[in-house]
Amino acid sequence: MLRSIRPAIVMIVTLTLITGLAYPLATTGLARLLFPDQAAGSLVMRKGGVIGSALIGQAFISERYFHTRPSATVEPDPADPSKTVSVPDDASSSGGSNLAPTAKALTERVAGDVAGLRAENPGAPIPAALVPTSASGLAPDISPAAAAFQVARVARARGLAPARVQALVEAHTQGRLFGLIGEPRVNVLALNLALDGLK
């Protein structure tokens, strides 16, 4: 055991320098050289300011915009740090609801959300992407069905023809890679930016 002390100390220190500093710093340098946009967080700029990241969902409330998935992200309550308050799409504190499938809190929340969506688009089935919360709380995309569900509301609020909005949704729908890998989805921030760009 005693004979192992010198190699133990030398190894942990040198391997820390190699794997804990040289490796991440080399990766940082190469990443900035090869993929500067992605390395910085795929930031989306408009009029010189950062409006978000293409990969991070943001909370939309206005009827004029497509909404992202419900988010369960929280922050410590400023009034009582032992409690938390809901801050949807909080990109500095990710996380899911972690509610059990049998939790009363889950069905109560869902019942409320379903009632709101029914009022918005009576008769249509409620898409699963619009009610259950995402795992990260920062999901940037929704399912094509969840986008289609919101077309009528957005068209009404903007005074546009629903067909025009639907065409925009379809143009922003990303399919599976090679028709096989992943699930079809619509990036909400890109879609809403395109909506604002419509004349």
Next chain:
Amino acid sequence: MTVNGWLQIALFGALLLALTAPMGAWLAAVADGRRTALTPVFGPLERGLYRLAGIDPAREQGWLGYAASMIAFKVAGFVLLYLLLRLQGVLPLNPAGLGGVAPDLAFNTAVSFLTNTNWQNYGGETTMSYLSQMAGLTTQNFVSAAAGIAVAMAVVRGFARHSAATVGNFWVDLVRVTLYVLLPVALVVALVLVWQGVPQTLGGSVDATTLEGARQVIARGPVASQEAIKMFGTNGGGFFNANSAHPFENPTALANLVEMLAIFALGAGLTSMFGRMVNDRRQGWAVFAAMFVLFLVGVSVAYWSEAQGNPLLTALGVDPTLGNMEGKEVRFGPALSALFATVTTDASCGAVNAMHESFLPLGGAVPLVNMMLGEIVFGGVGSGLYGFLLFAIVAVFVAGLMVGRTPEYLGKKIEAREIKLTMLAILVLPLVMLGFTAAAVVLPGPAAAISAAGPHGFTEALYAYVSAAANNGSAFAGLSANTLWWNSTLGAAMIVGRFFVMIPALALAGSLAAKKTLPISAGTFPTHGPLFVGLVVGVILIVGGLTFYPALALGPFVEHFALLQGTQF
């Protein structure tokens, strides 16, 4: 379930199969000390490290010396990591100005990362400075994985050698695995992940003004470098709280595929290395086949479960065609979430791309059972192989009992000492997992951390200790485990679960290496055919699984039937 879902699972299986033999050839070259294509790059560094540490790389160690070196290295790693976490507030690379980590959380985190568990009682973006993430956690992501592979190499040498007194040199295995296997692959995987959108920057968080004029603070950091080794070393500790569900850790389905393959690559490659080192590749493929069968069973049950909607939500009018989407990401859907959950717990990774706590009861039982079996389905890097070989020894022992012959495995007689060591390693896991769970659910203090009511609350506590003792690190994350009780008992479970398997496995290696290798005769039970594969799968399910049946009945099974009845808690 959809055809596309099954095709994606099949694609993953095919890619894994294709990776196994090349990875095994590479690992065998590294284990045997042979020259590799990377020797011109890392050879001088390798020799410099030995000189600095005062090691003669040609001098091998007996199992006891090997174990002592491994433990000395762990102690040094613990001290350094603990100090880094406690002092991060006054150290550089801390753009968010985070304070030092509290003593019990620093203990839990240090143990967690050096045992390759990476259980996290903290949210990364709100607790850890960049220096802690890189020099502290990323380093342990490398070296805890390298130590696991080193021990597996020593155990395989025990089978491969005869009448030998030594099983290798721990320092040489540690350095060679880190430099020739982990570092180059991690660098390539990290760059692929950046290409897909994973950030890699030392810049602090970004203040964005959203389209609606609200403020959004976007945390980022040197994510890709940690993400790559977190997967490849089956560590699993996320840069962010949401782990691989966070779009910055796992932005696309392609990144997701690369991450899942990285989790299994070494575990699968080690089966091939095993076959090569014992000079009978069929032995390696038999191990691979048994693991693959168990993997397929797990992923099928998980996908079947998660592809259904939650019946309680379907009753409220939610469309069930996308499956159970609470705690899942749209870009992955139920198939890739179920596959990831199976892979991460077959291995001892513990990264998650969906919240296991919100899985339907039987879907959530799959990761739980995978960990209870000891994570021997490809498994943690190194620990999966030596854990599996323990079950293989029990299987040949059972076969020997049935035909009344002294059991042999790869020409080694399995005698009382080997069986005792094997059973010690196999029985210590249920003892820790079930013992701590029982205490946590009856004591009023610890039970307060449990968020769910009813049977799910029991599963939450059970999952925590199973995950800790199996060195997985995934969680039913509703548990508020950052308390003195949970930090210390989970830390203890991780230590016992790691070293009370590793050390008996090394002792076994020493004992096997000293034995003669018997020639194959007509009476030898062949350990490369389907009969052996079936027997070992049966032994794993009976010995490993049945121990836990009562606990599973109290948790996920009760909850499953409650859900069918529409009961809520």
